[in-house]
Amino acid sequence: MQRQRVYAALGVTFLFLSAVAAFAQGASRPPIRVETFYPRHAGRGQTTVINVAVPSPEPVQAAEVSPSTGVTVSGIKGSGSGSEQNIGWWEISLDVAKDAEPGDRSLVLVMRTTRTEPTRVSITTHVPTISNLRIAPGSNPATFELSLAVADTAADLGDSPYVWFTADCGGEPIVGALRSKVSTGIVRAALPKLNGKCDLQVRLTDSSGIESNMLKTAVEFAK
DSSP: OHHHHHHHHHHHHHHHHHHHHHHHHHHSOOOBOOSEEEOOEEETTEEEEEEEEESOSSOOOEEEEESOTTEEEEEEEEOOOOSTTOOEEEEEEEEEOTTOOOEEEEEEEEOSSOBBOOEEEEEESOOOEEEEEEEEEOSSTTOEEEEEEEEOTTOOOOSSOEEEEEEESSSSOEEEEEEOEEETTEEEEEEOOOOEEEEEEEEEEOTTOOBOOOEEEEEEEOO
């Protein structure tokens, strides 16, 4: 009788552990697709911050790059979802070695119960570099002009590169693309009408579609 009770107890324990394992497996959800990410290029010998919009309230715990040779994840910054669309924005810093092999890498963000589907980040031999972002009144009181300095070692910027911007002025961010003009290393473009205090993010693409680094600034626009 004593031996039977021991066997019965072991059987109950086995069933309990099996149920726990099955529950844990069930808690892992299928990979989710990111809403958007940018930039899609990272230059060799520098750090590039990749912005990723993840449709999940869970915090990102890790980021995986494959193949990882020459590329290191040096930082993860952001917050879980707080928007009506349940989107969390994350900044993933990638350190790319000077001798990293050019080509595509897959980037996967890992959360507690799920992960994202792989997104493609391309390692390039060069990227345009922008700096000195300025916002000034335009030709009439209702407009503003954006200007920034640009360096392009490949000399393939083109005469009218696209300037991409995101303006967070409260509520849903405003996203757009502007045709610009280049003159002696300065890019200028007319901003659409924006109101109030806005957090502005700016980047550009050269004629072959390679994206620059991103600049941020806060601007107070007259209402």
